[in-house]
Amino acid sequence: MEPILFWSLSGLVVLFAFLVVTARNPVHSAVFLVGTLFFMAGLYILLDAEFLVGVQVIVYVGGITVLYLFVISLIVLRRIPLESPVTRQWPAAIIAGAAVLVEVVFFLLEGGEFFERFAGQKLPYGTGRAEDIGLALFGPYVLPFEIATLLLLVAVVGAVLMSRKPEKEESLES
């Protein structure tokens, strides 16, 4: 059962990721992004990361992609010409992508023994229940947690400041 789920979910993830990049309309891209993130959450289930599944669906699917759709609806799409799928960046992008792919595959093949060396060593906390993640977040990782809250505060203030309507003298200048 698990191989069937894994192969179908990963195939869907790759397919939707490909569609995100190749769709001409940004709205379609955002909808395909929802699909990618949702099926990625399915892969998390197979990896026993139940808390992350909830976080992924709530934050990514419910929050970030809706933010993207809001911004797309703020920007009037009719004034933006659809870009042609064939641009002059394609050859360079294919070369760069192939280079990264070869590099990562090489390290995966070479690093196999290193990965296995730590396999199965049980660390103090169990698998991905919310309780374990919470204990880890408020135990050894409380300093990064606080830094993350500070980062979110800065991001909220910055987003509000940058996206507000410009003052009158500013708009006269521009």
Place this chain on the structure above:
Amino acid sequence: MEIYNYLAVSTIVFTIGLVGVLVRRNIMIILMSLELMLNAINLNMVAFSRLWGGIVGQVFAVFVITVAAAEAAVGLAIVIAVYRHRSTINIDDIHLLKW
């Protein structure tokens, strides 16, 4: 399931996101490709968390999701500000810092 399959899926999605960042001219789709890359990294971390029997990878994945949320908010605010000033979201037309 073998852990290398998850790493392979993560690598493929990361590469697709990278090609998307390099190819697309619409800044919204570039930001979406960035989200794809961050998600691929998350899958990588969760897979290693499973392989090594610890929870560290999942904690880091939570942090990556936090940073991705902050990045999306600030990036989209910048997009709105740029669109107000220049009336375009094509990055070929936003070249003030390009030499």
